[in-house]
Amino acid sequence: MGRPGGHHGLSRPGRAGRAAKPTATPPADSAPPVQQLRADEVFTAFATSPRGLSEGAADTLRERYGPNELPRPRRKGVWRRFLAQFTDLFALVLIAASALTFLAYALQDPRDVGNLQLAFAILGVVVLNAVIGFVQEYSAERTAETLQAMVPHTCRVLRDGERLELPSGALVPGDVVVLEAGDAVSADCRVVEAHGLSVNNAPLTGESAAVARVGEPTASDTALDSRNCVFMGTTVVSGSGKAVVYATGATTEFGRIFRLTDQAPRQKTPLQREVAVMARRVAALAVAIGAGMFALRLQTGQSLVSAFVFALGVMVAMVPEGLPATLSVSLAIGVRRMARRQALVKRLLAVEALGSTTVICTDKTGTLTQAEMTVTRVWSGGISHEVSGVGYAPVGEVSGAEELRELLRSAVLCTDARLVPPSGSEGWRVLGDTTEGAILVAAAKAGLHPGTEKEAAPRIGEFPFDPVRKLMSTVHRTPEGEVLCVKGAPQELLARCIRIRVHGAEQDLTAPLRDGVVGANDTMAGKGLRVLGVAVRPVGEAPRTAEQAEAGLTFLGLIGMLDPPRPEVAEAVRACRRAGIRIVMVTGDHPLTAEAIARRVGIVTDPHPTVVTGSRLDGMDAAELDGLLAEQGQLLLCRVSPEHKMRVVAALQARGEVVAVTGDGANDAPALKHADIGVSMGATGTDVAREASEMVLLDDSFASITAAVELGRSVYRNIRKFLAYLFSHNIAELAPILAAAFAGFPLVPLTAVQILAIDLGSDVLPALALGAEPPEPDTMDRPPRSRRERLFSAELVRRFLFLGAVQSIGVCAVFFWQIHASGIPYADFTSSDPAYRKAITLTQAAIVVSQFFNALAVRTDRQSVFSVGLFSNPRLIAAGCFGIGLMAAISYVPLLQDVFNTAPLAAADWAVLVAFGVLLLGAEEVRKWWVRRRAVPATTGAPSGAPTGKEAAR
Ligand code: ATP
Numbered sequence: 046m047g048r049p050g051g052h053h054g055l056s057r058p059g060r061a062g063r064a065a066k067p068t069a070t071p072p073a074d075s076a077p078p079v080q081q082l083r084a085d086e087v088f089t090a091f092a093t094s095p096r097g098l099s100e101g102a103a104d105t106l107r108e109r110y111g112p113n114e115l116p117r118p119r120r121k122g123v124w125r126r127f128l129a130q131f132t133d134l135f136a137l138v139l140i141a142a143s144a145l146t147f148l149a150y151a152l153q154d155p156r157d158v159g160n161l162q163l164a165f166a167i168l169g170v171v172v173l174n175a176v177i178g179f180v181q182e183y184s185a186e187r188t189a190e191t192l193q194a195m196v197p198h199t200c201r202v203l204r205d206g207e208r209l210e211l212p213s214g215a216l217v218p219g220d221v222v223v224l225e226a227g228d229a230v231s232a233d234c235r236v237v238e239a240h241g242l243s244v245n246n247a248p249l250t251g252e253s254a255a256v257a258r259v260g261e262p263t264a265s266d267t268a269l270d271s272r273n274c275v276f277m278g279t280t281v282v283s284g285s286g287k288a289v290v291y292a293t294g295a296t297t298e299f300g301r302i303f304r305l306t307d308q309a310p311r312q313k314t315p316l317q318r319e320v321a322v323m324a325r326r327v328a329a330l331a332v333a334i335g336a337g338m339f340a341l342r343l344q345t346g347q348s349l350v351s352a353f354v355f356a357l358g359v360m361v362a363m364v365p366e367g368l369p370a371t372l373s374v375s376l377a378i379g380v381r382r383m384a385r386r387q388a389l390v391k392r393l394l395a396v397e398a399l400g401s402t403t404v405i406c407t408d409k410t411g412t413l414t415q416a417e418m419t420v421t422r423v424w425s426g427g428i429s430h431e432v433s434g435v436g437y438a439p440v441g442e443v444s445g446a447e448e449l450r451e452l453l454r455s456a457v458l459c460t461d462a463r464l465v466p467p468s469g470s471e472g473w474r475v476l477g478d479t480t481e482g483a484i485l486v487a488a489a490k491a492g493l494h495p496g497t498e499k500e501a502a503p504r505i506g507e508f509p510f511d512p513v514r515k516l517m518s519t520v521h522r523t524p525e526g527e528v529l530c531v532k533g534a535p536q537e538l539l540a541r542c543i544r545i546r547v548h549g550a551e552q553d554l555t556a557p558l559r560d561g562v563v564g565a566n567d568t569m570a571g572k573g574l575r576v577l578g579v580a581v582r583p584v585g586e587a588p589r590t591a592e593q594a595e596a597g598l599t600f601l602g603l604i605g606m607l608d609p610p611r612p613e614v615a616e617a618v619r620a621c622r623r624a625g626i627r628i629v630m631v632t633g634d635h636p637l638t639a640e641a642i643a644r645r646v647g648i649v650t651d652p653h654p655t656v657v658t659g660s661r662l663d664g665m666d667a668a669e670l671d672g673l674l675a676e677q678g679q680l681l682l683c684r685v686s687p688e689h690k691m692r693v694v695a696a697l698q699a700r701g702e703v704v705a706v707t708g709d710g711a712n713d714a715p716a717l718k719h720a721d722i723g724v725s726m727g728a729t730g731t732d733v734a735r736e737a738s739e740m741v742l743l744d745d746s747f748a749s750i751t752a753a754v755e756l757g758r759s760v761y762r763n764i765r766k767f768l769a770y771l772f773s774h775n776i777a778e779l780a781p782i783l784a785a786a787f788a789g790f791p792l793v794p795l796t797a798v799q800i801l802a803i804d805l806g807s808d809v810l811p812a813l814a815l816g817a818e819p820p821e822p823d824t825m826d827r828p829p830r831s832r833r834e835r836l837f838s839a840e841l842v843r844r845f846l847f848l849g850a851v852q853s854i855g856v857c858a859v860f861f862w863q864i865h866a867s868g869i870p871y872a873d874f875t876s877s878d879p880a881y882r883k884a885i886t887l888t889q890a891a892i893v894v895s896q897f898f899n900a901l902a903v904r905t906d907r908q909s910v911f912s913v914g915l916f917s918n919p920r921l922i923a924a925g926c927f928g929i930g931l932m933a934a935i936s937y938v939p940l941l942q943d944v945f946n947t948a949p950l951a952a953a954d955w956a957v958l959v960a961f962g963v964l965l966l967g968a969e970e971v972r973k974w975w976v977r978r979r980a981v982p983a984t985t986g987a988p989s990g991a992p993t994g995k996e997a998a999r
Pocket of ligand 1: 408409481510515517533633635
């Protein structure tokens with residue numbers, strides 16, 4: 046894949062798809078390739094500086110080189126995609142059926158115009174299904190694109206010396222980007238500064254091991270083989286650094302190998318596969334029934350052609366052609382609704398898993414809390430100092446500020462975040478980590494100026510924060526010599542301290558002094574504060590590893606910050622509890638802080654929850670961990686690292702749980718990938734986590750997970766609703782045909798063209814409307830669906846058999862009532878008989894009207910449909926009215942009367958049909974009432990643990 050660096054070392058990218066334009070700054074082909082230059086030469090070559098480009102220069106360059114985007118994959122033409130719909134299995138079967146019917150028409154003598162109509166009607170079904178399939182596919186694609194565009198892709202860039210967060214598309218050659226662990230690399234760059242930097246080049250090279258990157262020149266011929274270049278599409282695994290962009294968009298290595306087609310086949314979800322298999326089985330059954338009908342008609346003395354055409358019509362009507370499309374539409378609607386509730390689902394698969402989630406492992410900071418930190422206490426030398434003021438505005442007082450200057454100064458030096466003054470409508474903001482932002486604000490309140498302090502003691506080395514060490518340290522050049530500043534989790538920090546500073550005097554960290562610090566930490570954590578310790582030490586020789594650096598430290602004090610819970614979380618937690626979903630808090634924070642927050646949001650209500658720390662997890666074997674997770678009590682996992690999270694997720698899954706897990710850091714990726722639903726953060730969080738996850742929360746809030754679970758559950762239920770609706774009507778179509786055949790009635794009570802009209806007019810639209818039903822009010826009052834539960838549950842089958850049976854009774858009743866009322870003997874009926882025409886019109890209308898009521902009945906599973914409002918799904922009402930309107934037209938419009946062999950119905954007929962529909966609704970209401978009644982004793986006896994619907998609802 047490599048190419049000679051000399052060709053492109055300094056060559057500049059062109060706009061996607063165009064040849065590179067001449068460049069403004071040293072484009073000379075004779076210049077050495079970018080990887081062979083020294084850092085200062087790189088800056089000169091790209092007319093930039095360690096302060097980055099100026100905004101003006103960046104604008105000019107963007108105009109010249111275009112946005113940093115890959116060319117969009119070329120899509121198949123609209124027509125080709127529409128025509129592809131006709132190659133689907135069902136479509137082919139139907140086209141063959143239509144052709145056979147046409148053949149029957151052509152060969153028959155005399156020709157029966159009805160067969161020609163049937164042939165066209167079948168084609169009509171094919172075209173309608175193709176249109177629905179096409180629209181669905183198109184809109185699903187648009188949804189996917191819109192969702193993709195909503196996932197934030199940003200990068201940190203230096204412009205005019207300012208560190209900005211910009212959309213990746215805004216990068217131009219010459220930009221200086223800041224790289225940190227978890228970042229996605231947005232363009233091809235030459236590293237000029239690296240601190241323990243390593244990247245994963247797997248998307249380019251297939252090699253997934255992390256590879257180290259350095260800032261020094263190399264002798265390598267190709268950039269791809271150079272240890273000082275990073276490439277678009279790859280990710281930063283650890284460390285930090287700065288790099289100069291040398292290629293953007295299509296001219297990057299990734300752009301070159303990026304195939305311009307949508308080669309990834311669209312994956313079907315297990316649900317879609319199940320429905321496809323089921324639809325095929327039903328189709329096979331339809332063919333069998335058709336064959337049976339054919340034999341039956343032949344026996345009753347019909348001609349070969351008419352028996353064949355009849356059987357074909359029945360078969361075609363029973364084929365569930367629209368089913369897969371309807372399914373995809375309802376999944377896509379679910380995805381869109383989730384996006385509206387701030388949860389971006391990347392694959393349809395996630396919708397299903399969400400609906401059956403049994404455990405949510407959640408982070409604390411940002412997900413349960415607002416991540417808007419305010420330092421309220423600083424402890425030093427045995428004294429706790431209060432800090433007043435809220436938010437990021439540096440307005441407030443620090444009691445005994447003089448005493449705390451050194452502590453706050455060291456903490457400030459060890460931060461990467463930046464405090465941004467108000468501009469426009471925005472108030473004070475923090476760029477970067479909010480924990481660090483809070484420290485800057487507290488320091489400012491104490492009279493320090495973070496910018497000035499950082500300038501006075503320039504950073505010459507660093508060991509970035511990592512959630513396993515739970516520490517961060519930086520090395521600074523000061524007039525007093527080189528100093529290491531460390532901040533992080535107090536326990537971890539204290540373990541590396543040997544001395545402590547008390548009122549400016551340094552002393553050995555004796556056991557009582559150590560206990561004093563631990564006590565102060567516990568007091569703060571017990572109040573729910575997030576506590577960070579700060580320590581320093583002079584360094585002689587630059588330390589090489591974090592372990593070397595973070596040893597023999599002098600402890601300065603503790604900083605405690607408040608992170609208020611998100612207001613919406615408590616309600617979401619209650620909803621999860623009602624829904625039988627267990628919440629396990631997994632946090633890197635102190636157990637006392639974790640418990641205080643967990644209590645505030647309602648995750649912990651027991652007086653004695655199980656609190657397990659990462660180090661205790663380390664000492665557990667698989668069986669012990671399994672035993673811990675088997676206890677259904679309230680569980681808090683504290684001071685854990687991402688590796689622990691991964692272990693817990695795997696152990697929960699081994700217990701058969703469906704696990705949703707949140708994560709924001711780069712090291713969370715394995716747990717996110719392993720979980721059934723990996724949930725990452727859109728507002729904060731790293732690119733790596735977002736890539737590894739199935740779902741991105743735009744607002745980072747736990748409440749959005751709950752909302753997504755509710756929608757996931759409702760999607761599944763909606764699918765069952767339209768399945769019940771569709772299958773019950775198939776029974777109602779088949780029943781009168783069989784009844785007439787067995788009663789010895791020579792004609793059909795429903796012709797094939799009529800069946801197709803029902804399928805076209807009253808089937809598809811209400812099914813789609815059912816797929817878009819909003820969640821039922823009791824959606825979160827029931828335990829999660831079992832993973833083993835199939836879509837075609839006994840409950841679903843019972844349901845459509847019940848509805849189909851009631852419908853069939855009514856349909857058969859009106860038909861035979863009309864036949865008997867005419868007083869004509871069975872054998873004397875002809876198809877042109879007005880009584881017969883009226884009877885088959887009644888049969889068709891009975892199905893259409895009862896389907897309208899059926900659609901209303903299936904809207905709720907157990908609850909009375911009146912509890913959700915009979916007319917609360919306007920789309921369904923409109924679809925039903927359309928079906929009835931079409932039926933009226935078939936009954937009254939002379940042209941349609943000829944086509945369908947129908948007759949005008951009287952007002953009394955309609956009244957009977959509506960009365961019957963109401964009866965159907967009533968019968969279903971009684972069934973639901975019965976199910977509700979029966980559910981009560983079953984649930985009160987349920988074991989403790991996940992509450993079942995009834996218990997929870999109380
Ligand atoms: P959660 O996993 O619930 O979001 P968390 O944010 O506390 O909790 P981590 O980000 O892994 O989890 O942090 C673990 C610990 O590391 C924190 O409790 C804190 O003491 C320390 N810490 C967090 N951020 C920093 C930082 N920027 N610099 C130094 N130490 C930090």
